[in-house]
Amino acid sequence: MRKVPRPDASPALDRDDCERSHRYQALSIIVPTFREAANIPALAEGLHAVLAESGIEWELLLVDDNSNDGSQGIVAELARRLPVRLVVRRGQPRDLSLAVLEGIRLARFDRLVVMDADLSHPPERIIALLDALDNGYDLVIGSRYAPGGRVDRRWSPWRVLNSRVATILAWPLVRCADPMSGFFATDRRVLPDPQTLHPLGYKIALELMVRGQLRVKDVPIEFRDRTLGASKMNWRQQLNFIRHLSRLYLYQFGGVTCVLCFGLVGGSGFMIDVACYLSLQWMGVEHRVARFLSFWPAVSWNWWLNRGITFSKRRQQPHARQWLKFVASSLLGLGVNVGGYTVLTSLVDVFARQRLLAFVCSVGLGGLVNFLVANLYVYRRHTASTQSAERSPGSYSTSGSS
Ligand SMILES: Nc1nc2c(ncn2[C@@H]2O[C@H](COP(=O)(O)OP(=O)(O)OP(=O)(O)O)[C@@H](O)[C@H]2O)c(=O)[nH]1
Ligand SMILES: [Mg+2]
Numbered sequence: 001m002r003k004v005p006r007p008d009a010s011p012a013l014d015r016d017d018c019e020r021s022h023r024y025q026a027l028s029i030i031v032p033t034f035r036e037a038a039n040i041p042a043l044a045e046g047l048h049a050v051l052a053e054s055g056i057e058w059e060l061l062l063v064d065d066n067s068n069d070g071s072q073g074i075v076a077e078l079a080r081r082l083p084v085r086l087v088v089r090r091g092q093p094r095d096l097s098l099a100v101l102e103g104i105r106l107a108r109f110d111r112l113v114v115m116d117a118d119l120s121h122p123p124e125r126i127i128a129l130l131d132a133l134d135n136g137y138d139l140v141i142g143s144r145y146a147p148g149g150r151v152d153r154r155w156s157p158w159r160v161l162n163s164r165v166a167t168i169l170a171w172p173l174v175r176c177a178d179p180m181s182g183f184f185a186t187d188r189r190v191l192p193d194p195q196t197l198h199p200l201g202y203k204i205a206l207e208l209m210v211r212g213q214l215r216v217k218d219v220p221i222e223f224r225d226r227t228l229g230a231s232k233m234n235w236r237q238q239l240n241f242i243r244h245l246s247r248l249y250l251y252q253f254g255g256v257t258c259v260l261c262f263g264l265v266g267g268s269g270f271m272i273d274v275a276c277y278l279s280l281q282w283m284g285v286e287h288r289v290a291r292f293l294s295f296w297p298a299v300s301w302n303w304w305l306n307r308g309i310t311f312s313k314r315r316q317q318p319h320a321r322q323w324l325k326f327v328a329s330s331l332l333g334l335g336v337n338v339g340g341y342t343v344l345t346s347l348v349d350v351f352a353r354q355r356l357l358a359f360v361c362s363v364g365l366g367g368l369v370n371f372l373v374a375n376l377y378v379y380r381r382h383t384a385s386t387q388s389a390e391r392s393p394g395s396y397s398t399s400g401s402s
Contacts (some may be wrong), residue, residue: 002313010094026057028111030103031064032096033086036117038228046123054127059083062117063103065094081340095208096182096232097199104225110188114144114204118226120152121183125221128183138190138214141205142221143174149178149220173248174209177218181205190214192233198247201240201401203232210248224293239308246309261310265302270390273298311379322378329373338367 030048033040044060062193064071066088075086089099089108100114113129115121125142132140139297144151145167151160163180184205192212199207209216249257276294281287301328307316340362344351351358 023029023105025111027059027111027113027126027348028103028107028109028110029058029060029115029126029370030100030107031060031062031115031117032099032103033067033071033117034065034094034096035067035069035071035234036062036229037067037071037074039119039226040071040074040084041078041116042125042228042297044082044084046119047126048082050123050126051206056130057109059085059108061103061107062086063099063106064088065099076168082288092319095200096202097204099195100204102149103195104188104191105194111185111325112188113183113185118229118231120224120226122221122224125183125219126185128324129183132217133185133187134216136215137185138218139184139205139209140219141178141181143176143178143181143218144223145177145223146218146220147220150222152223152225154225169245170203170206170248173245173252176209176216178211179203179206179209185222186214200244200247203241203244206248207244210252217392228284230292243309243312247313250313258310258375259371262306262374263367265305266367266370268305269298269302272301299327302326303331306374306379311374312380317380325372325378329370329378330366332373333366337362337365337371340365348361 012162031043040062042327047058047060060083062071062075062084064086072086074089075084078084089102092098103114104112111130111133114128115123121142129140129142142162143149144155151163155163167178167180173179180203182202182205186208190212191208191257192213196211197207208214246257246261249261273294276297280290280293285293300323303323306326307322344358344362345355346352351361
């Protein structure tokens with residue numbers, strides 16, 4: 001469970017103080033990039049326009065996942081007159097969050113801003129983020145959903161809904177209006193040890209806020225859609241977000257999350273079961289055969305989601321063997337369910353009269369057996385040796401000047 005957030009660390013500074021401190025506190029701007037060659041010049045110029053005026057010493061550190069799109073040449077050209085450098089990650093799967101952690105480790109300065117390359121995050125708001133940081137917050141989010149903030153007007157209703165649902169799902173984890181944002185300011189010295197971080201996909205700010213128990217502040221921004229280059233957001237990243245979220249819930253709320261996830265997965269499997277059962281009959285399949293056949297896609301769906309979400313941090317076993325174990329545990333659960341119903345309605349008076357109650361109890365009992373077997377056997381926990389072999393982002397250098 002999370003610790004109580006720290007109380008306000010420092011008194012508010014007035015505007016002049018803030019401007020003075022910006023002048024002296026240098027800033028590393030970390031930008032993860034993948035195929036963003038078209039956006040890099042405008043980003044660097046935009047930052048220069050804002051920061052040259054403020055007097056803040058700064059660097060733009062692009063952490064690229066081996067895009068091979070000419071980014072390196074463009075940065076070399078820009079570096080002749082602007083403080084821009086590019087680090088290329090090679091030999092590792094591409095990952096936005098790990099790229100940001102790499103940037104945090106390699107940054108010259110402790111004070112950091114993280115933003116996207118595609119100009120969705122307005123550089124003009126960096127000073128406002130730094131003001132809030134100087135007012136004693138650990139992490140300041142450039143927020144589309146704080147009062148005064150806005151998403152791009154061209155967003156389709158589907159995109160608005162998608163973003164809103166994702167945001168609401170993360171709200172129980174953090175006190176922040178826009179925990180999905182990729183635009184934030186922080187100080188490396190307050191961040192949690194990277195060994196304790198297990199980000200997955202795009203939501204590195206959410207990972208830092210939850211595991212770091214940081215004091216967070218929202219600062220409104222107007223989010224603009226990219227005009228150049230292509231979005232890298234896809235269904236795989238959406239699935240990664242669900243997996244990441246389940247990890248954070250597990251971290252924050254413990255085993256209750258596992259049970260809840262297992263239940264939700266079971267519910268979705270039930271819907272698949274019903275859909276297949278009805279579709280097969282619609283195609284002319286006899287109802288008992290349809291009942292037998294619909295079990296398999298449903299059980300496979302449940303196995304796959306539990307592997308990817310509910311128990312994603314457990315030891316990964318070979319697919320076929322684990323699937324067979326899961327089928328066996330589901331059949332055991334079904335046996336307990338149907339057997340329990342038979343025993344209850346035959347031997348206990350109250351259940352003989354209230355069969356629906358017997359039905360509900362036996363479903364619960366079957367589900368519990370199913371969960372226990374899945375938890376203890378099908379998706380067994382890591383052993384000490386496999387745990388230590390987990391990838392970890394290494395440790396931050398704390399030698400950067402500020
Ligand atoms: N290093 C690295 N950067 C990435 C990766 N995927 C995306 N990025 C960068 O992360 C930032 C956000 O990615 P976008 O594709 O804009 O995703 P998004 O902002 O969630 O989605 P859109 O609103 O559709 O643009 C951009 O600067 C990307 O270049 C990755 O795998 N590795
Ligand atoms: Mg973007």
